[in-house]
Each structure stands twice: as structure tokens, then as C-alpha cells.
Amino acid sequence: MVQQDDPQKREITNRRNFSFRLNLFFFVTFFVFSVLIVRLAILQFVEGPSLREEEQKRGSTNVLIPPIRGNIYDSGGKAIAYSTSTQSLYYSIEPGTKKEDSIETARQLYYVFQQKGEQKAAISLETIVKNMDLDYKKNNVSVPRRIKSGLSEKEIAYFMENRDHYKGIDIVEESIRHYDSSRTSVQLVGYLKKYGGGAENNLYKDRAKTDDPRLKYLQTEDVGFDGLEYLYQDILRGKNGLKTYPVNAASRIIGPPVITKPEKGDNIYLTINRNVQEATEQAIMDQLEYLQTTPNRERHEDNAKTGYAVAMEVKTGKIIAMASMPDYDPNIWEGGKISSDDYDTISSVLQNGTISPVIGPYKDPKEQRKHPSSVVFLGSTQKPLSILIGLNEKLFTTSSTFTDTGSFFYGKGVSRRRIGNAKGHAYGTLDPSLAITRSSNPFMAKMVGDALYRKDPDNGVDIWDSYVKQFGLGVGTESGLLNESKGVIGYFHEREAASSQSALILASFGQMGRYTTLQLAQYAATLASHGKRMKPQFVKEIRDAEGKVVQSYQPEVLNTINFPDEYWNEIEKGMLNVSITEFNNAPYKVLRKTGTSQQQVSGGKIVENSVFIASAPAEDPVIAVAVVIPEGGFGAYGAAPVARKIFDAYNDEIGLNGVPAKPKTPVTPPANGTATGTNGATTNTNGNPNTNANGNAGKPQT
Secondary structure, rough: OOOOOOOOHHHHHHHHHHHHHHHHHHHHHHHHHHHHHHHHHHHHHHHHHHHHHHHHOOOOEEEEEEEOOOOEEOOOOOOEEEEEEEEEEOOOOOOOOHHHHHHHHHHHHHHHHHHHOOOOHOOOOHHHHHHOOOOOOOOOOOOEEEEEEOOOHHHHHHHOOOOOHHEEEEEEEEEEEEEOOOOOOOOOOEEEEEEHHOOOOOOOEEEEEEEEOOOOOOOOOEEEEOOOHHHOOOHHHHHHEEEEEEEEEOOOOOOEEEEEOOOOOOOEEEOOOOHHHHHHHHHHHHHHHHHHHHOOOOOOOOOOOEEEEEEEOOOOOEEEEEEOOOOOOOOHHHOOOOOOOHHHHHHHOOOOOOOOOOOOOOOHHHHHOHHHHOOEEOOHHHHHHHHHHHHOOOOOOOOEEEEOOOOEEOOHHOEEEEEOHHHHHHOOEOHHHHOOOHHHHHHHHHHHHHHHHHHHHOOHHHHHHEEEEEEEOOOOOOOOOOOOOOOOHHHHHHHHHHHHHHHHHHOOOOOOOOEHHHHHHHHHHHHOOOOEEOOEEEEEEEOOOOOOOEEEOOOOOEEEOOOHHHHHHHHHHHHHHHOOOHOOOOOOOOEEEEEEEEEEOHHHEEEEEEEEEEEEOOOOOOEEEEEEEOOOOOOOHHHHHHHHHHHHHHHHHOOOOOOOOOOOOOOOOOOOEEEOOOOEEOOOOOOOEOOOOOOOOOOOOO
16 A cells, blocks of 8 residues: 655755755855855955056056165275166177178277267277177177267267167167276275176076065176275175066056166275385386396295285284285276187286285196295294293293204104294304294204193194284184285194194294285284284275265174283384395384295195294384285395385384374465376376376386
8 A cells, every 4th residue: 555645755855955955055045145255355465565566566667776885995085896877888799790790890980989979988990890799709799789888968869869770789778887997906906797607607696586676686787806905896886677567467568667767776984095006016027127127146035926025014904005016907897708819818916925826927736836926934933932832831931042053853753844934044042032033943843843842732722823813813803895816834644644733843943834914914913913813894984975975884803812021022123123235214113023944836846935024113013014015035125115115104104103204285276277186296298096107007018
């Protein structure tokens, strides 16, 4: 029997199902709306700012305006490196262009420059062709070539009106870096190269990650590649300007731009005194010429071809002069690129030899190995520190004596070695100060090196190392300069290869460590200050474009060495009496030490490097000087004459007692149209100081 459905029950069931579906519908609708409301809230309050920024990006496009680079001034406020905003004419080699066609274009440009340009900015046809780089010595085919900078208004107007008649020609507004013709502190200041020439992948790879358009580097802009130009790149560069154009969905410009002006870089004022610097540079070049040409056979040195000097204020760490000679004209880098021929010409003098290894003008690698670099052994300039170590380690006292017979022997059998004095001298009875004055190698070997070994055979070399590094030898000077060497330490290798005794004995008279001229200057200043090692300072202050000081620099003590006063007095007594002819008539007293560091080069040949350190005035030193002349022979006649001229220049310009010995006096400009600068240097009609009638600086050319 079939059971019939109860209509009433079926209706109740349908109503229940309908109610469930209706509730489910409302729940789902509520949930969806809730999600939408939450999402809208997130879009509005969380993601809104970034989306609005993205919308603005999509609705506009930025064209970067490069900033004007800040200037570099000497301590007297005279520009060493400066930038100008200018209009330049560029030439691009279009595909299929024949060399003859480009030369014809050069002739046309030459004619226009002659007719429309200013006479003082005249450019020859040969220079135009060279700048076109038709043989691709500087650039590949796709890189535009700068033909001429500083276009006149007539030239700009002409080319803008006749652009279609000159294929590949374009006028670009840019910043040009210029360097003073006096070539002051060339390697210290450094140079610029194109950011897009490889800098973005090495020195500047971290800076390429920025999203800030005002800090983004342009491929065509010049950036610091060495020296202070690199060290202070972020300060000197400034910030980009922006031309923000509105664009439509097709990225087409639909209106005038909103312009944000570039922010000029800050200017840096160096501690370098121009007159002391130029006197230092000239003194080195004069000394090199003397050593190569003197008929005096004892002083004649054919291979004395480079020289280095640093003058550092004892109490402040300010670098007053830093010279690596010969130098070169840094304007060769104008435009951020040079040809391979030009680079080959300056390659041997490009690096700063006062902080890194530089070998003289030798192209052949085999020949280079026959000559020492600018990083040399201290030689006898080590001896004041050796005496301090001996005194502080209680190896002897200030009243101890030693009889210098001219020889000291150590080792046994075939390993027995002799330590003697220069020219075979035997100095007799010596106390510590007299050992410095006479420069006794046997005293140092016996009383310091051998004595320290016998006191502590296992740790003697490490004890030695801890002392010399406190004086800045074998560690960085913390100058911040690119590619600065820490020197080359040899005593650890000698300990392993021979013995601790040998390492300490050779180190005691300066034959176990090669150091830079800047390290030697810091070491000399540390001796003069009785143990305060100062950080080298190259910049005294930074000013913005309006001349407001935004940062000034204070002396910074890196570490302090505490020795009894009697120890410092002992070495100063010895240094004060070192016999040097060049200082006999000096109007001030000088603490000094000569060094003749012997170095073995390729082929087993032994060469002698001339080294000298000094500080003055002896009563209260204010300036320390270090001079290195590789292959310059004895320090007394190879390097000391340069130091005398540096002290004289400092005394004249600044004053060893705080008052210039030769104060500047106003000079009446001559009637022939040339002006006279504040330092008394004449300026020709092209505005370049310290140049002769031919526009060449007074220093010898490389």
C-alpha cells in the first residue's frame, strides 16, 4: 500500500528550506560586503599613499637635470677645482657615416666657430677632428663626442636654427670640471670620469640602488674616481633637478613641466696651503734635477726620477702639503674620458705616491722590477723609535753606554752575519742619544734588537709590532683616501724564514718594514707630540653654495703613547744634533733624522733610497715633514734639502711661531693689463694664475 505525502508537512519542509536558503543568501551577501569594505579600507588607508604615488608616476615622467658640482679651494680660498654650467656641442657618428664626411663636418664647424665664436675660446680644426675621435680611441661608435664647451650665444643660436644642416650635432647643457693651471696637489685632489664608463659597476655600485630621483646618477655625468674628488663625492655632487612632465596613458607629454631646480654641491676648503704646496713640488723637481746632473760623484743619482713629501701639523693633523712628483695637468680629464695615448703618457704619475706604491717612468715590467716603489724601508729614521722601545722595555737606560767598534755579529757558522755602519764608520762610546746622532747600526742591533730577543725570544717580534703600530707604521693612517697602503711588514716573514733574532735586529735599524710617505709624516708628528698620533686632515671646513659653514673639522687623536718625559728628551737630544749641512744656517731649530734605506731589486742589485723626517721648531714642534726620494742615495743629501725648503716655505707663509716671516703685502697691478693675485702671483689675460706667457705652469712638465 503506497503512502500518500502529507501536503501540510511538505509545505512546512519547503518553508524551512526556503528560510535556510534565504538566511544563507543574506549571510553570504553580508560576508562579501564585509570583505569589500575591509578591502576598501585597506586601499584607502594602507595602500593609498603608495598607489597615489604610482598613479602620479604613471601620470608623469621625470627628466633629470644634473647638479653643478661643488668647488675645491685651498686654505686661502683660491679655487683648485671648480665647475661651470655651460652649453656644449656634441657630435654623434651616425651609422654609415664615412670618415671623410665627418672631417668635412669638422671643417664646417670650424668655419662656424670662427665666424660666431669668441676669439678667446677659439678652437683649431685639428682639435675638432681629435675631439670627434674618429678612430675610437676614447669611445665606441654609440657615444656622443664633445666637440666644444662654452658655446657663445651666437653659436648656440646658429646651431639651433640650422640643426638640420649638421647631421649628428646636438647642444647639451652640462657641468664642466676645470682645474687650476698651477696644478696644485694634483694626485691628492684626484680626477673625474664618466659614471657610465664603468663606475656604476665598481666604485659606485652601491649608489646605483637608490630610488630617489634627486640622488640618481646620470650615465653621462662625471664622478670622482680618486683622491678628494672621490672621498667627498657625496658632498661635492649636490642633487639633481627635475623636469616633471604630465603624460597620458600612451606616455605622451600633455602639458608643460613642473621644474625642481638642481641643488648645487657644497664647496670644500682644504688644509693645503697653496704656496707651501707649490714650494714643496718645486723643491722636489729641483732636487731630482740636481741629483741627476750634479758632477759630484758621491751625490750623482741617475735613477732619482720621483720624489714624495708630506708636511703635517703636529697638533692638528692638518696636511699643509702633499706632493707626489712628477705630476701632470689634470685638465686632461676634462669631459670624463681620455684617449689611450694620453693615459699612457700620465700612467706613471697618475697615482698618489705618498700613500700607495708608485714606480718611476718605466713602461717595461722587467725594467720596473729593477727599481723600488715609493713605499720604502725607513732606514735610520727608525732609530728614534728603536731607542724609545729599548728604554721602555728596560733594555738600557738613558745613561747606558755601548762601544761601537764598527761591527756587530750575530748567528753561528755559515749563518753568522755582520751589522756595520755606513762607510765603515766606528763611533766608539755611545749613549742612546748619541747613537741617534751618529746613526749607529751596531748600537741598535745589539742594544735593542738582540737585547729584546734575549729578553723574550718567543714574543719579541710581537712586542716590536705592537710598538711600531702605535706610531702608525704598518697600519692605516685613517686618511680615508682611496687605495692607501698600510705598508709592507717584513719582520714576521723574517721570523719564519730565519729567526726572531734576525727579524728584531734588522728591524731595529729600519730594514724590516716599508711604509708610505704619509705614514712617515704621521710617525714624525707622533714623535714630535710625545705620543699623540693624529688623524690626517685634508679639509678644514665645508661651505654651502651661499658660503655658510655646514661642517668644520676638529683635530682627532687616534691613539696616545705614554712614555716618561726623560725618554722623549733623550731622543730629541739625539735628533737635534744630527749633522745636516742644509740646516746649519736655519733661523729655527729642527729635530731631524736621516735615513738611507737599502733595498734589493730584481737581479740582486741593492739600491739606496733617500729618506728624511723632521719637525720644527725643536722647542715646541708645530710642523712635521717627511721626504722620500727613491734611489736618491743618502738621506742627508738626497731628501734633507727638500725638507729645508718646505720648512722655510711654512715659516714664510704661516710662521713656525704663529707669525709669517714674510707677510703678504699689497701689490699694485702693472699697467700692461695683467693682474696680480692675493699671493703675489701674476695672472695673464686668460685668467690662469701662475702661468708664463705661453700658458705653461712654472713646474716642469711630465
